[in-house]
Amino acid sequence: MNISSIVVQVRQEYVEEVVxxxxxxxxxxxxxxxxxxxxxxxxxxxxxxxxEIAKVKQIQAVPHVVSAEMMMAYSEEELDAERSKLEMGGPNVPEMLNDDSIRAEDIVYHGDLKKMDL
Structure with missing residues (x-):
């Protein structure tokens, strides 16, 4: 199931009609x-x-709608896929981040944890 918010733009004089x-x-x-x-x-x-796109096109076809665009989207399928990755170990976490003897203040981030040998 996907859910998306749509912002519909209408000229002021047609707002109530389109609503x-x-x-x-x-x-x-x-x-x-x-x-x-x-x-x-x-x-x-x-x-x-x-x-969802088909429904956005229906909104765009409503008389007096200037534009209708997706602003935010939620995809249950994508969320489930990401959860599965995490449950199966997900991306490797650098050992340094799991080492309780290292203080967070001592960790220096250089922009890309995947390419760093911490």
Whole structure:
């Protein structure tokens, strides 16, 4: 399951009309709008990114919508994949970071832990 927030931009004179259209739409959930800025916040859900993109296109097709863009996204599949990596050992952690005898203040970071021999 994927969930993404969408910022919809509308000219001020059409905000209320577009808000009503989005509130009754079956392809998104309305959350907030700022009439002075012409911005509307909605979320879309989909089984994958393709389904989410299709819903964004539906929002973009609503009359008077100037733009509708994804701002934040959550992908359950990606989260599960990252959790699996961590459970299976994930990336190697430099031994120095697991050594309780070394004080954190004594660790010098040079920009890339993967290429450093700590």
């Amino acid at each position: 009503e259209a989005l509130k009754t739409a079956d392809f998104c959930d309305y959350h907030f709008h700022d009439p002075a800025m012409g911005k509307i916040i909605v979320t879309v859900e989909g089984k994958d990114v393709g389904e």
